[in-house]
Amino acid sequence: MxxxxxxxxxxxxxxxxxxxxxxxxxxxxxxxxxxxxxxxxxxxxxxxxxxxxxxxxxxxxxxxxxxxxxxxxxxxxxxxxxxxxxxxxxxxxxxxxxxxxxxxxxxxxxxxxxxxxxxxxxxxxxxxxxxxxxxxxxxxEMSEHADIGAQVSVTEPEVHPGGGDATVALVDCGAKGSIVTSLVERGADVHVLPYDASVEDVESVDPDVLFVSNGPGDPANFEAAAALVERFVGEVPLAGICLGQQVIARALGGETEKMAFGHRGVNQPVRDLDTGRVIMTTQNHGYTVADPGPKLDVTQVNVNDDTAEGLANDELRVITRQYHPEANPGPHDSLDFFDDVLAMAGKGSEKPPAVASD
Structure with a gap:
């Protein structure tokens, strides 16, 4: 029975x-x-x-x-x-x-x-x-969870010191711990802020980079994070992963949509449009950027369905990824994304030593 x-x-x-x-x-x-x-x-x-x-x-x-x-x-x-x-x-x-x-x-x-x-x-x-x-x-429905960020975000700011080579304000919409680790390993001090952080919260950090994290649900429900992007774009370099890419795209005039069943796994192939290189990636998302809008260019696409996997604007200093460069679990083909983020802010860093597999 x-x-x-x-x-x-x-x-x-x-x-x-x-x-x-x-x-x-x-x-x-x-x-x-x-x-x-x-x-x-x-x-x-x-x-x-x-x-x-x-x-x-x-x-x-x-x-x-x-x-x-x-x-x-x-x-x-x-x-x-x-x-x-x-x-x-x-x-x-x-x-x-x-x-x-x-x-x-x-x-x-x-x-x-x-x-x-x-x-x-x-x-x-x-x-x-x-x-x-x-x-x-x-x-x-997922879109009806209007305040899902409150279920996964820190409630008070946290600081993770990495040596002071750069200062990153990470808007925690449900951040994976390995994102913080990847930045700290590269010498960045990471200030983790709540998903509904204010402009004043970010200004108090005086960051070299404003970073919007991954997270659950519909990016349309993360209005506070989008407002931060609108306020600081062109003034502070912007980076985002997964939901972060979607939030940044929406804030800069793009559109997102719900996928049929999403991308969830560790073997999603992504092609870089400049180099033609294909990397294997870890992904976990049910929404995607349907239209990047007038301010962002698509730099990487999913080999299977051509959805946007990377967005950028060099002049505004914006770079995003739909997949998880930090993997865990999954391949480490794209860990250099974090080096590119810090370089965009004029804060070069030495790559951490490779981590041996278990």
Missing amino acids: SDAYIALADGRVVEARGRVPGRTRGELVFTTAYTGYEESLTDPSYEEQVLTFSYPLIGNYGVRDERFESDRIHPRAAVAREFTDEVVEWLADEGVPAIDHIDTRALVTAIREEGAMRCGIAVGPDATPEAAREELEQCK
């Missing part, structure tokens, strides 16, 4: 085995990454989502907190073909419902064909299909 149910927005209810009990809801998405489950589960960009792993076994190399990207698990629930007991224990400690013994290939196919969709989940000895449907009825 099943003790876990996923009610999908298309009307289906999928049965499975419950590993961690609970009831929840969120947008059902999948990642194709075959490693890096610790980093994925602690990525703030998965807030308000239910994460399905397409790789069949999750947990085969344990759980180590030094790999975490934040201080907690962000998906509302986790789904896999099979979870190891160690991962289940971690999910249970954080109260995150978990489901396995499910045909994840069929689930991923449904998401690819119908798009990321709302779902409701009920897990445990008393779980019923009706309970899962009740959760589904209360599930919002």
